[in-house]
Amino acid sequence: MFEKSTWIRLPRNVVVGHGVRSEVLDVIDDLHLQGRPLFVTSPTPRAVAADPIAADFEAAGIEPAMVTVEKATFDAVERVIDVAEDEDVSYLVGIGGGKAIDIAKLASYHLNMGFCSVPTAASHDGIVSNRGSVPNGDSRHSVAAEPPLAVVADTGILADAPWELTTAGCADIISNYTAVMDWRLAKRLQDVEFSEYAAALSEMTAEILVGNADLIRPGLEESAWVVTKALMSSGVAMSIAGSSRPASGAEHLFSHQLDRLAPGAALHGHQVGIGSIMTAYLHQGEDGLWRDIRDALASIDAPTTAAELGIDDETIVEALTTCHEIRDRYTILGNGMNEQAARDVAHKTGVID
Ligand SMILES: NC(=O)C1=CN([C@@H]2O[C@H](COP(=O)(O)OP(=O)(O)OC[C@H]3O[C@@H](n4cnc5c(N)ncnc54)[C@H](OP(=O)(O)O)[C@@H]3O)[C@@H](O)[C@H]2O)C=CC1
Ligand SMILES: O=C(CO)COP(=O)(O)O
Numbered sequence: 001m002f003e004k005s006t007w008i009r010l011p012r013n014v015v016v017g018h019g020v021r022s023e024v025l026d027v028i029d030d031l032h033l034q035g036r037p038l039f040v041t042s043p044t045p046r047a048v049a050a051d052p053i054a055a056d057f058e059a060a061g062i063e064p065a066m067v068t069v070e071k072a073t074f075d076a077v078e079r080v081i082d083v084a085e086d087e088d089v090s091y092l093v094g095i096g097g098g099k100a101i102d103i104a105k106l107a108s109y110h111l112n113m114g115f116c117s118v119p120t121a122a123s124h125d126g127i128v129s130n131r132g133s134v135p136n137g138d139s140r141h142s143v144a145a146e147p148p149l150a151v152v153a154d155t156g157i158l159a160d161a162p163w164e165l166t167t168a169g170c171a172d173i174i175s176n177y178t179a180v181m182d183w184r185l186a187k188r189l190q191d192v193e194f195s196e197y198a199a200a201l202s203e204m205t206a207e208i209l210v211g212n213a214d215l216i217r218p219g220l221e222e223s224a225w226v227v228t229k230a231l232m233s234s235g236v237a238m239s240i241a242g243s244s245r246p247a248s249g250a251e252h253l254f255s256h257q258l259d260r261l262a263p264g265a266a267l268h269g270h271q272v273g274i275g276s277i278m279t280a281y282l283h284q285g286e287d288g289l290w291r292d293i294r295d296a297l298a299s300i301d302a303p304t305t306a307a308e309l310g311i312d313d314e315t316i317v318e319a320l321t322t323c324h325e326i327r328d329r330y331t332i333l334g335n336g337m338n339e340q341a342a343r344d345v346a347h348k349t350g351v352i353d
């Protein structure tokens, strides 16, 4: 008997373009969401987008509640849940980078409330995904979260954000190459659940982004358009897979460990890009894809060395040797690298001197 089933949750409305910030109210109307919203944001995105969107709502007679989070933690998720319950809100809107959007989608899942995603930076591929990623003690798991009912991505806001946020988003997409290598390996060695469609979509997204690298330039609003579409496509791959596997392998373990060892030193996307150079080398050796990944990163101004990342060589080696412990996810790192092997791969790929 055939017993498989799947349930893929995707956004109903995706609105991308110049000035669409002012269409958030229309999108909420179209979704028939009623009552009072809770805006979840962080300091800079609040000034850039959340306050002006709140003013639009107030002009329409709706007064949003607002929580500003500083860090992505489960305490912040709890705080959002408490405010949602105290303020009697009906749905949540995450306005910001990966931090605000993850916290809003995790809180929405817990509250069983609708959630809309308003990215202010093209810096990560969690804009659309049904996963949330928050550190928890020494570990970090990708947990089920509420996928957005709608995404409103204003390319004017995204293009005005600091350029390095966009290059971080590109690197998060380029890292899909090694994430899928790890996923295929885990399928072969551990028989983990695998989706050929999600893997193909994730790889194709990276291909298209790299193929359009010449359109990705500072100050070009079209760059925000190209990168945001890729970030959404990558998020859809995660939603199809029902896991972050298509977009997160050993290069993400490495980045999550850097978040613990050198908190706040570099952006998520930049860290995973560096991780991807090294794990591509581990997968395929000297003549493999690692140079293409490095060159693709360099061509869009993303860091390719520890020095450009602003993290010292020893921390890179420590992250490489310990990051397999952070999560129960089979990757090319297997049971871990020893120090000499980690130093070798980081050195041969030019990540450290
Ligand atoms: N759930 C998922 O599937 C995924 C989740 N992630 C998660 O997302 C996070 C990374 O996302 P990222 O966006 O890099 O992190 P943040 O949300 O921390 O944003 C990075 C920085 O950009 C600032 N910022 C955001 N928008 C603007 C703007 N328009 N202008 C100026 N500054 C701006 C933020 O300001 P401020 O400090 O004021 O907030 C912050 O300093 C990680 O926690 C990662 O794990 C990443 C990929 C997928
Ligand atoms: O960052 C992500 C994909 O780009 C999410 O992956 P994690 O599950 O490793 O947090």
Ligand SMILES: [Zn+2]
Residues within 6 Å of the ligand: 124, 125, 172, 247, 248, 252, 268, 269, 272
């Ligand atoms: Zn990522």
